[in-house]
Amino acid sequence: MSEQYRHSVSLDLDKCKGCTNCLKRCPTEAIRIRGGHAVIKSERCIDCGECIRVCPYRAKIPKCDKLEDFADYKWKIAIPAPALYGQIDKLDDLDYILTGLVELGFDDVFEVARAAELVSEYTRRYLRREDVVKPVISSACPAVVRLISVRFPYLLDNVLPIMPPVELAARLAKQEAMRRHPELKEKDICALFISPCPAKVSYARNPIGVEKSAIDGVLSISDIYFRLVPAMKKFETPYVTSRSGIIGISWAGSGGESSALLNDKYLAADGIENIIKVLDEIEKENFAGLEFIELNACSGGCVGGAMNMENPFIAKARLQNLRRFLPVSQNRVQDIAGHDDEVPEEVFWSTGVTYEPILQLDENRAEALRKMQRMQEIGGHLPNLDCGSCGAPSCMALAEDIVRGEADDSDCVIRMRQQIEDIWRTMGRMVHDGE
Amino acid sequence: MTADVLKYHFTVVGGDFTSAGKASVNVKKLLRQLGIAPDIIRRVAIAMYEGEINMVIHANGGTADLEIYPDSIVIILADSGPGIPDIDQAMQEGFSTAPDNIRSLGFGAGMGLPNMKRYTDEMKIDTEVGVGTTVTMTIRL
Numbered sequence: 001m002s003e004q005y006r007h008s009v010s011l012d013l014d015k016c017k018g019c020t021n022c023l024k025r026c027p028t029e030a031i032r033i034r035g036g037h038a039v040i041k042s043e044r045c046i047d048c049g050e051c052i053r054v055c056p057y058r059a060k061i062p063k064c065d066k067l068e069d070f071a072d073y074k075w076k077i078a079i080p081a082p083a084l085y086g087q088i089d090k091l092d093d094l095d096y097i098l099t100g101l102v103e104l105g106f107d108d109v110f111e112v113a114r115a116a117e118l119v120s121e122y123t124r125r126y127l128r129r130e131d132v133v134k135p136v137i138s139s140a141c142p143a144v145v146r147l148i149s150v151r152f153p154y155l156l157d158n159v160l161p162i163m164p165p166v167e168l169a170a171r172l173a174k175q176e177a178m179r180r181h182p183e184l185k186e187k188d189i190c191a192l193f194i195s196p197c198p199a200k201v202s203y204a205r206n207p208i209g210v211e212k213s214a215i216d217g218v219l220s221i222s223d224i225y226f227r228l229v230p231a232m233k234k235f236e237t238p239y240v241t242s243r244s245g246i247i248g249i250s251w252a253g254s255g256g257e258s259s260a261l262l263n264d265k266y267l268a269a270d271g272i273e274n275i276i277k278v279l280d281e282i283e284k285e286n287f288a289g290l291e292f293i294e295l296n297a298c299s300g301g302c303v304g305g306a307m308n309m310e311n312p313f314i315a316k317a318r319l320q321n322l323r324r325f326l327p328v329s330q331n332r333v334q335d336i337a338g339h340d341d342e343v344p345e346e347v348f349w350s351t352g353v354t355y356e357p358i359l360q361l362d363e364n365r366a367e368a369l370r371k372m373q374r375m376q377e378i379g380g381h382l383p384n385l386d387c388g389s390c391g392a393p394s395c396m397a398l399a400e401d402i403v404r405g406e407a408d409d410s411d412c413v414i415r416m417r418q419q420i421e422d423i424w425r426t427m428g429r430m431v432h433d434g435e
Numbered sequence: 436m437t438a439d440v441l442k443y444h445f446t447v448v449g450g451d452f453t454s455a456g457k458a459s460v461n462v463k464k465l466l467r468q469l470g471i472a473p474d475i476i477r478r479v480a481i482a483m484y485e486g487e488i489n490m491v492i493h494a495n496g497g498t499a500d501l502e503i504y505p506d507s508i509v510i511i512l513a514d515s516g517p518g519i520p521d522i523d524q525a526m527q528e529g530f531s532t533a534p535d536n537i538r539s540l541g542f543g544a545g546m547g548l549p550n551m552k553r554y555t556d557e558m559k560i561d562t563e564v565g566v567g568t569t570v571t572m573t574i575r576l
Binding site: 092117121237241245246247250255258259260262263264320323324325326327328329330332 | 456460477480485536
């Protein structure tokens with residue numbers, strides 16, 4: 001998989017100074033500084049976007065699609081993330097945003113929030129089943145699912161095996177378009193997600209749990225924003241009506257997905273460092289009695305994604321105001337008589353998510369053990385300053401790189417200085433002895 | 436002169452909390468088509484919304500009637516729920532008897548009836564414990 005995995009973070013070589021900001025902040029230690037600039041170890045990257053956020057030189061860029069790339073399609077459907085609604089100031093009605101999207105060039109709009117309300121209902125049903133492993137962990141944030149698959153394999157059975165709202169939204173949007181416009185064929189339609197984060201860009205290219213994503217392209221909220229604001233001034237009365245409620249819109253912020261379960265046995269954590277700590281605790285089975293764990297890689301939830309315009313907390317406050325007098329939910333599942341734990345087969349993952357042992361030192365257990373011992377040994381000689389000057393995020397990471405044959409002892413500048421001092425001392429003694 | 440009134444009737448389904456609040460969306464759409472001023476639409480939609488939520492949470496649903504006159508809009512919300520034992524208490528901001536499981540969604544702040552009064556020009560509550568409640572609200576155009 002590492003070969004074909006297509007990431008969504010690219011590097012502007014001219015701008016990258018080879019500083020250690022991203023190196024130190026990467027939660028999976030996927031970054032190294034080599035040859036004066038950052039290099040991402042593809043198999044380790046979970047597309048969380050942390051490096052984009054922290055780069056002071058804006059050298060890390062999310063690789064998104066552009067609306068122009070889809071000019072050939074007859075029917076372009078905007079699939080806006082609910083986080084988009086929090087970007088606009090002085091707004092009291094979502095219909096202005098949705099109408100604005102049509103004004104700027106989309107043929108139709110299908111809100112992710114609509115599908116989120118369905119996923120909420122499916123989750124409520126799923127939790128009623130007797131055979132599920134609890135606590136159930138949300139699968140909506142692709143960075144979280146990737147993180148679990150590389151670092152917390154024991155928790156894979158806890159992950160909610162239901163499509164994320166964005167995937168369901170793209171599918172439903174296409175079905176609805178074909179129903180309403182019978183002249184359209186599937187190839188005429190494209191579903192373009194308006195995304196707050198690069199993890200969703202990667203998701204569309206490397207879907208999780210499904211063979212192929214129905215999302216045809218991912219545009220960033222920050223790109224769309226500059227077209228949307230003027231487009232919203234082009235009309236007086238909006239003509240596209242929002243069809244989502246409090247539940248769907250609340251998914252934009254941390255805690256929203258959980259609050260929709262209408263049960264208080266949940267935990268919601270956000271921010272990549274916090275969720276790693278929570279996952280560590282769950283792995284230790286430290287959470288008796290919890291039904292659901294909501295995890296968002298970005299601080300604040302999706303409003304904290306690296307491709308938003310607005311401060312996440314301001315966006316969240318706006319959403320709170322926007323959702324206030326909305327229906328609880330506008331999207332409901334057709335009742336299946338007598339079964340309140342029934343979830344239709346087509347919304348479940350069709351493929352599993354498997355453990356990717358990218359962190360293991362060697363496929364051979366004995367060899368891995370030997371390497372581990374060497375790593376400890378090397379680590380013991382390193383200064384443990386974790387300065388990052390060698391290009392690895394910590395001294396232990398350098399030790400690991402050395403054992404893997406990707407770095408050398410001499411990469412440590414502190415050790416190098418010691419060695420030079422030793423040489424000087426020895427030479428000094430030699431000169432002294434020679435007198 | 437009966438032609439001067441436009442009437443709409445909505446059924447507010449109880450039992451499932453997630454279905455609450457829909458009628459006010461329909462009302463908003465309708466008033467927009469009639470060309471009513473945005474601030475009036477907002478007040479009608481909020482008053483209707485709060486009433487609808489109350490009926491779903493406390494009374495297992497009910498009916499909502501909207502009457503549009505040349506100079507006013509009247510909303511009549513009727514249910515056959517438990518009734519309100521103490522109207523003065525119910526009208527206090529912050530007083531709520533909503534269940535816990537919906538508080539995480541932002542409900543149960545005790546602002547329902549106070550908001551209905553605030554956003555309308557007149558509000559009348561007829562209630563009898565064990566029989567039901569009818570709230571009539573008027574917004575002048």
